[in-house]
Amino acid sequence: MSTASTDTTSAPGPLFDRVAIIGIGLIGSSLARALAEYGIARQVVCADRSAEACAKALELGIVAEASTDPATALAGADLVILSTPVGSYAAVAEAIGPLLKRGTIVTDVGSVKQAALRDIGPHLPDGVHLIPGHPVAGTEHSGPEAGFATLFQGRWCILTPPTGSDRHALERVTELWRRVGSTVEIMEASHHDRVLAITSHLPHLIAYTIVGTASDLEEDTKSEVIKFSAGGFRDFTRIAASDPVMWRDVFLNNREAVLEILQRFTEDLTALQRAIRWGEGQQLQDHFTKTRAVRRGIIDAKQA
């Protein structure tokens, strides 16, 4: 068996013997590539309910085994990574829970963390360690062919271990994310869901909305919308091209935080709308000047 280590001196050994990735989409397949390429796992296998995705993963050579039956992938795995849409967690956890051996670590990569604790936790037997995680990284593309090993480099990974988590399991998952190039932050699941509601979930909802509004305009104008999209619109379309099922599940599973931040947004938008209607130029200029500073902060934080 491998020995877990947080030692990052040259050529550290594998952290895990066999990693089972459930769901081989953008994030799952990026992790599969990174775990193999950086020598973090001796073997990476996957399960996916889509036989086509399994075949593609094998064809790409990014997993040693692929199966539509999670039981096959789980056999002998010391780390299981859920990378399916958040809405599937309860069903997946219920199916795999009884098959997990004592000492196995279970983690996930979902964008909502209270739901991960709520839906996965109750299905895991004693001695199996749940360390939920969320790599703040991604692209608008989906599927096993969209992944790449460097996706997580220079990005944050947030872990939300429940109270009383196994320290050693937390260290191993932390080390995994460090080795794929991320900086790890540990926080409460509820705090994560509130912060990500503003930094990620609301921006996606807004982008999906505005692109929908544009596409509802009559056929003639629609082609002009695409033609002249360089004026700002195209930045929204990239975000609004993200995986529909993944995002459906994010909104359904972080409902309270999203609705609360959406309410603040609507109030602020209404205030700007009123300033436009009444010609209050100074208010508009003051607001736009303030938002410039936020951009500077992001550039300084090297997240631009």
Add this chain to the structure above:
Amino acid sequence: MSTASTDTTSAPGPLFDRVAIIGIGLIGSSLARALAEYGIARQVVCADRSAEACAKALELGIVAEASTDPATALAGADLVILSTPVGSYAAVAEAIGPLLKRGTIVTDVGSVKQAALRDIGPHLPDGVHLIPGHPVAGTEHSGPEAGFATLFQGRWCILTPPTGSDRHALERVTELWRRVGSTVEIMEASHHDRVLAITSHLPHLIAYTIVGTASDLEEDTKSEVIKFSAGGFRDFTRIAASDPVMWRDVFLNNREAVLEILQRFTEDLTALQRAIRWGEGQQLQDHFTKTRAVRRGIIDAKQA
């Protein structure tokens, strides 16, 4: 004197003798560079009410002369380009109108075109040709040092000549934009303002709003908003870092079209909000699937 030509065979001669650029910001300075580098004008001079901007433009070597007095720049110019915020057009046109010699062409680069016709037109003497224009290009940076000659390459430039415009003047302005690398589209000013309200003005308003909402959160969460901005938020901050005065003037001068499209957006957002609140997953998924297709259209149109 140069002769105007729409001939695009190798090494065409200059289209203009002396071009006066009023306002040497991002767009003005990009044009100054392009007009000189591509041999479109024999001489490029500028006026800017900021002495600092004038000094910077001279220091950068992108204009032959720079003055805070428009009259100096206009002397002998056969093309005048307004690249100041749209809200300044009436005052600038009133100041320069009496100084313009017969046959001069006046154009602009503003994002609102009905206002350009309304505010510039009445101040121009007979025999001076107004051909309003809008290059659909830009970055979030401002000032003469932010410009670059290739900004307009592969982008659209929309011209909105008023009824009865001089055909020869329109041809020369069209040719100018072609030579800096743009594709020219001619349309009615009112149609331009409606299309750009959705492709550019609303996206900017939304981005300004969401970045403001985030920055209003308490100090602690604000730094986390910046930290985890890679989840979608950072794309909005880039747009919301655009020039505050320019955008104030866009919203004040395209009020009706912006408010109308904003109303549609708010209705659509409310519908999605309701779907989240009531857990209507299929409606969310259908919406998100539809918006993906719009992105594909933009990629196909090579505007991504």
